[in-house]
Amino acid sequence: MHAEEVKEIIESQLENSQVITAGEGCDFQVTVISEQFNGLMPVKKQQLVYQCLNEYIANGTIHAVTIKTYTPAQWQALQG
Secondary structure (H helix, E strand, O other): OEHHHHHHHHHHHOOOOEEEEEEEOOEEEEEEEOHHHOOOOHHHHHHHHHHHHHHHHHOOOOOEEEEEEEOHHHHHHHHO
């Protein structure tokens, strides 16, 4: 699997999200920026992203994934 495929999977399931991916093979780093994360605890944010990838983790296509999640406001604050 390629990083671009991981990006497409997450973006197709988390509407209006921005996804930045890195990695290849079965080990990926994923940054997800989404309004859906507003008001959620960090673990719940990660669960939303894992739900998108569970099928691929279960069948071994993805072995390891590191997830960072941000609201658009949090992401903008990091960039400034």
